[in-house]
Amino acid sequence: MYIKKITFLFVITPLFLFAGLKHLSLQNAMKMLDKNNLELKISRFTEQMKAYEAKAAKGQNFGKLDLSISAMRSNDAGNVFGFKLQSREANFGDFGAEEFFANYQLAQGGNAQAGADLFTKPPSDLNYP
Known part of the structure; x- marks a missing residue:
């Protein structure tokens, strides 16, 4: 079995x-x-x-390319001057140094109006940078 x-x-x-x-x-x-x-x-x-x-x-x-573009626009001279100061692009010309020295030379030459405008008239570059 x-x-x-x-x-x-x-x-x-x-x-x-x-x-x-x-x-x-x-x-x-x-x-x-x-x-x-x-x-x-x-x-x-x-x-x-x-x-x-x-x-x-x-x-x-x-290689590698990094591109950064920044732009600002304003009609206000104070803003434009502030933008230039912030981006460290301001120079003596923005403070009106060129006009000051031009008027200073005219005042040294005997121009009475240039002498009067030397400290009283604001430079146009300061107002329109």
Whole structure:
């Protein structure tokens, strides 16, 4: 009785094991391997990342350009002068130094009106920078 059970198991078991087996060609097996293998997917992503890193390294050859533009507009002379002071572009000409020295030379030459205007008349560059 014991031998019959063992024989029965050896005969019936392979029938159940091979019941769902289909013919699998090499091409189908390779397609399944390409589609489902995680190691291949990881290697493809690694390959893509290396390609992007190579492109980034080639991009370093072209350098880098940073461009910053700032512009302000105003009709108020005080604002314009303040903008120039803030951006550190103000010079003595903005304070009317050129007109002061021109009037000073005229006053030294004997021009009385230039002498009177030297300290009383505001320079036009100060009012219209």
